[in-house]
Amino acid sequence: MPVITYRDALNAALREEMHRDDRVFIMGEEVAVYQGAYKVSKGLLQEFGEMRVVDTPITELGFAGVGVGAAMVGLRPVIEFMTWNFAVLALDQIINAASKMLYMSGGQYNIPMVFRGPNGAALQLSAQHSQAFESWLAHMPGVKVVTPGTPYDAKGLLKSAIRDDNPVLFLEGEMLYNTKGEVPDEEYLIPIGKADLKREGDACSIITNGKMALVAMNAADQLAKDGIHVDVVDLRTVRPMDVEAIRASVEKTNRAVVLEEGWELAGIGAQVVDYVQRDCFDSLDAPVIRVHQADVPMPYAKNLERAAKPDVAKTIAAVRKVMYLD
Amino acid sequence: MAKKKTESNNSDRDLNFELLRSMLLQRRFEERTAEAYALGKIGGFCHLYIGQEAVSTGTLSMLRPDDYVITTYRDHGQALARGIAPGPIMAELFGRATGTSRGKGGSMHIFDRNTNFLGGHGIVGGHVPLATGVGFAIKYRGGDQLCLCYMGESVVNTGAFHEALNMAGLWKLPVVYVIENNRYGMGTALERASAIHDIYERGAAYNMAKAHCDGQDVYAVREAMKECVDRARTDSAPTLLEVRTYRFMGHSMSDAVSGTYRPKSELEEWQKRDPIVLLRMHMQEQNQLNDAQLTELDEKIKKEVQDAWDFADNSPEPPLEALFEDILVDTTSDSHAQAMAGD
Numbered sequence: 001m002p003v004i005t006y007r008d009a010l011n012a013a014l015r016e017e018m019h020r021d022d023r024v025f026i027m028g029e030e031v032a033v034y035q036g037a038y039k040v041s042k043g044l045l046q047e048f049g050e051m052r053v054v055d056t057p058i059t060e061l062g063f064a065g066v067g068v069g070a071a072m073v074g075l076r077p078v079i080e081f082m083t084w085n086f087a088v089l090a091l092d093q094i095i096n097a098a099s100k101m102l103y104m105s106g107g108q109y110n111i112p113m114v115f116r117g118p119n120g121a122a123l124q125l126s127a128q129h130s131q132a133f134e135s136w137l138a139h140m141p142g143v144k145v146v147t148p149g150t151p152y153d154a155k156g157l158l159k160s161a162i163r164d165d166n167p168v169l170f171l172e173g174e175m176l177y178n179t180k181g182e183v184p185d186e187e188y189l190i191p192i193g194k195a196d197l198k199r200e201g202d203a204c205s206i207i208t209n210g211k212m213a214l215v216a217m218n219a220a221d222q223l224a225k226d227g228i229h230v231d232v233v234d235l236r237t238v239r240p241m242d243v244e245a246i247r248a249s250v251e252k253t254n255r256a257v258v259l260e261e262g263w264e265l266a267g268i269g270a271q272v273v274d275y276v277q278r279d280c281f282d283s284l285d286a287p288v289i290r291v292h293q294a295d296v297p298m299p300y301a302k303n304l305e306r307a308a309k310p311d312v313a314k315t316i317a318a319v320r321k322v323m324y325l326d
Numbered sequence: 327m328a329k330k331k332t333e334s335n336n337s338d339r340d341l342n343f344e345l346l347r348s349m350l351l352q353r354r355f356e357e358r359t360a361e362a363y364a365l366g367k368i369g370g371f372c373h374l375y376i377g378q379e380a381v382s383t384g385t386l387s388m389l390r391p392d393d394y395v396i397t398t399y400r401d402h403g404q405a406l407a408r409g410i411a412p413g414p415i416m417a418e419l420f421g422r423a424t425g426t427s428r429g430k431g432g433s434m435h436i437f438d439r440n441t442n443f444l445g446g447h448g449i450v451g452g453h454v455p456l457a458t459g460v461g462f463a464i465k466y467r468g469g470d471q472l473c474l475c476y477m478g479e480s481v482v483n484t485g486a487f488h489e490a491l492n493m494a495g496l497w498k499l500p501v502v503y504v505i506e507n508n509r510y511g512m513g514t515a516l517e518r519a520s521a522i523h524d525i526y527e528r529g530a531a532y533n534m535a536k537a538h539c540d541g542q543d544v545y546a547v548r549e550a551m552k553e554c555v556d557r558a559r560t561d562s563a564p565t566l567l568e569v570r571t572y573r574f575m576g577h578s579m580s581d582a583v584s585g586t587y588r589p590k591s592e593l594e595e596w597q598k599r600d601p602i603v604l605l606r607m608h609m610q611e612q613n614q615l616n617d618a619q620l621t622e623l624d625e626k627i628k629k630e631v632q633d634a635w636d637f638a639d640n641s642p643e644p645p646l647e648a649l650f651e652d653i654l655v656d657t658t659s660d661s662h663a664q665a666m667a668g669d
Contacts (some may be wrong), residue, residue, distance in 0.1 A: 021659060051466055062455045062489025069459020072444055073394065075466060076659065096449050097456060105437035105445060106427030107652040141653050163659040
């Protein structure tokens with residue numbers, strides 16, 4: 001099977017869907033002439049022309065709303081945010097327009113569109129450029145929130161997101177674009193809302209999403225060397241959340257660590273723990289432990305940033321703790 | 327203050343009668359809306375359109391059925407002038423299952439797919455980028471429709487307005503941005519909110535055609551709108567049209583008619599230029615309307631509004647199952663959207 005980067009997987013998904021459906025267009029800052037700030041849209045301008053690959057001014061609120069308006073009347077926009085950090089300026093269009101249009105119009109106007117871009121921290125970008133937004137975005141009804149961690153998932157899920165008749169918030173990872181993985185040549189779709197068991201074991205469940213899936217797999221591989229085999233449940237989609245996959249894993253392992261990139265309070269992990277305590281109460285052999293970013297704005301200095309981020313060592317420590325090994 | 331009537335067909339009796347009917351329907355509807363609100367049949371925020379009827383009727387009478395309309399939360403008058411039946415609008419205000427949004431939107435969120443009425447929107451400025459997006463979609467498909475976007479004058483101070491109009495000017499999109507300058511953003515006068523007071527001049531920043539007109543004279547509105555429509559259809563170019571009007575009621579039902587922010591004398595001065603009275607007087611001068619015909623029209627409209635009230639009042643509340651409906655559509659592009667595309 002061909003091995004390609006996460007970036008190329010996304011690019012292939014866009015290209016295939018734009019060939020398939022001429023209502024699909026991509027719009028955002030630097031997506032056309034510059035070929036994409038992270039080159040996800042590379043080559044698309046040459047292939048599809050400037051009406052379907054549209055550079056915008058730096059105007060997140062404006063072009064997010066342009067997408068919503070175009071979606072209301074039958075187009076299928078893919079709106080690229082250079083980073084989800086900038087999408088904060090566009091939240092009115094996501095929260096007040098896209099997520100609520102179907103409901104407040106009594107079912108008359110659905111919004112078939114994708115908002116996508118890199119999410120979470122990269123390296124030393126400090127406070128304003130290093131935020132993981134999935135818990136903010138997953139809070140509201142009326143949207144789907146997708147956080148692929150691998151090239152395979154990125155391609156299959158982006159294709160599904162573009163075909164979905166609802167607003168899909170698609171959170172990529174800046175640190176993931178260069179990661180590689182197997183992606184078949186033939187077309188495939190991954191259903192939104194389905195988790196993926198990325199490692200199998202019976203000692204503990206690591207429940208995670210997005211970029212942290214890589215951290216979890218890395219932790220699992222290291223733990224395996226000590227004979228500790230864990231499940232890695234990659235949620236892939238955080239709204240809707242695959243509660244059944246969480247339950248099945250925890251009932252098998254009786255222990256859980258929840259790993260997420262964002263902050264603790266009202267985080268994705270808090271919701272996972274709520275499901276676990278409700279659905280798996282009798283299965284648990286230990287309290288669930290969460291691994292997350294320190295409750296601080298992201299610092300710049302290397303050592304401080306490292307201390308703030310969830311990582312493999314913190315995840316391994318959490319697993320050992322719920323197993324009462326340390 | 328009377329403005330010279332310049333529109334060539336203002337001697338067209340049938341047209342004038344229809345314009346009068348449209349404005350009077352809005353007036354009578356809003357009067358009963360106020361009554362229903364006082365009786366507790368309507369809840370939440372409710373913003374009346376009384377005094378501004380020449381804006382909706384004047385602009386919408388120049389549109390085609392396949393054009394698009396999007397507006398703010400002060401949306402009852404435009405919904406009626408667009409041709410949405412009064413019954414479902416009143417039922418929406420009453421929160422009933424037969425309402426335009428099945429009772430889930432309320433006064434601020436009137437939508438109607440049949441007339442391309444893309445909604446009343448509740449965040450000041452938030453819908454203006456949507457209008458630009460509709461214009462983008464029209465151009466994308468190569469159509470000759472346009473999008474008419476209403477907003478109050480206070481919107482021009484938002485970032486969303488600036489961002490949306492810049493892109494419409496940059497990309498030459500067929501959108502008519504109509505500013506209903508009713509002098510007050512809630513209770514703050516235009517002069518206390520905007521650094522410039524000739525609002526239409528803002529169009530210069532976006533290389534966009536700009537104009538202003540008298541919003542109490544339905545002919546003046548139609549004439550100004552005609553240029554905007556032609557520009558959109560033939561040149562695919564946007565216009566910023568400032569229509570100068572006045573809100574005869576408070577900002578919302580919780581705001582007294584004159585309030586602390588505007589003198590009663592100012593209100594009374596504007597009421598002398600009631601758009602319905604101006605058209606009626608013109609028609610009477612032209613011998614196009616006698617007292618009996620006026621009374622007959624008014625009685626007919628009052629009955630139409632009473633019927634709307636009765637329809638709303640007798641309609642059921644939404645079933646509880648509706649609570650969890652219309653959050654997401656359970657479809658993909660292969661089925662649902664395919665059928666909805668291209669309208």
